[in-house]
Amino acid sequence: MTKSLLPLTDELHDYLVAHGSTPDEIARELIEETEAVLPDVVNMQIAPEQAAFLTMVTQMVGVRQAVEVGTFTGLSSLAIARGMAPEGRLICLDISDEYTAIARRYWQRAGVADRIDLRIGQALDELRKLPTEPHLDLAFIDADKTSYPLYWDELVPRLRPGGVVLVDNTLWYGRVLAPVSEDDRAVVAFNDRVLDDERVDLVLLPIGDGVTLARRR
Ligand SMILES: C[S@@+](CC[C@H](N)C(=O)[O-])C[C@H]1O[C@@H](n2cnc3c(N)ncnc32)[C@H](O)[C@@H]1O
Numbered sequence: 001m002t003k004s005l006l007p008l009t010d011e012l013h014d015y016l017v018a019h020g021s022t023p024d025e026i027a028r029e030l031i032e033e034t035e036a037v038l039p040d041v042v043n044m045q046i047a048p049e050q051a052a053f054l055t056m057v058t059q060m061v062g063v064r065q066a067v068e069v070g071t072f073t074g075l076s077s078l079a080i081a082r083g084m085a086p087e088g089r090l091i092c093l094d095i096s097d098e099y100t101a102i103a104r105r106y107w108q109r110a111g112v113a114d115r116i117d118l119r120i121g122q123a124l125d126e127l128r129k130l131p132t133e134p135h136l137d138l139a140f141i142d143a144d145k146t147s148y149p150l151y152w153d154e155l156v157p158r159l160r161p162g163g164v165v166l167v168d169n170t171l172w173y174g175r176v177l178a179p180v181s182e183d184d185r186a187v188v189a190f191n192d193r194v195l196d197d198e199r200v201d202l203v204l205l206p207i208g209d210g211v212t213l214a215r216r217r
Pocket of ligand 1: 044045046069070071072073074075076077093094095096099121122123124142143144
């Protein structure tokens with residue numbers, strides 16, 4: 001097997017973050033507010049370079065219809081919504097009114113609130129209510145790890161050919177190499193399973209905590 005050519009040190013990571021699209025004032029304040037008011041769970045937020053990547057993918061795919069599973073305080077949804085044209089629509093799913101109240105404020109400030117339809121409830125129930133035909137251009141999965149296969153199974157058939165699904169935390173802090181907890185094993189099982197899914201082509205990218213990017217054939 002080939003070896004990685006590039007150990008990503010903290011310094012190199014700082015460099016790559018500084019040399020991609022950096023968060024603007026609104027995203028920076030969202031990151032800072034999440035750190036200040038939710039310090040115990042702030043690590044749920046995607047990394048700034050992932051936000052830039054989500055916006056870029058959204059633009060490249062020409063996304064008009066998207067779904068996000070796991071919104072939290074809104075950084076990933078802000079990134080996706082900003083990559084869409086004004087007529088684009090992003091359905092956001094989360095169980096928390098508390099977390100998403102923060103998201104709503106930042107969507108307003110960024111002028112993208114009218115592109116976003118937030119639905120509070122169990123994500124699986126909400127996904128099952130969506131039209132079943134292949135209409136989605138993009139989906140982002142970033143919620144409870146044990147449900148990843150269920151979200152995948154609801155979302156992939158709803159993607160149009162060429163549509164993409166991005167899945168966060170698929171390197172899971174490196175624990176995929178030595179799984180111990182239920183969540184660790186869930187991510188390992190998910191990664192193994194999607195590898196054999198003939199409906200998609202996929203890559204696992206070492207960005208943030210690992211992002212699987214799959215494209216519907
Ligand atoms: C990792 S965070 C999402 C981070 C977000 N993408 C961001 O960029 O900040 C996971 C979110 O999933 C939500 N969640 C967990 N279980 C859920 C479920 N069964 N249905 C819907 N949302 C759920 C949590 O409330 C939490 O806000």
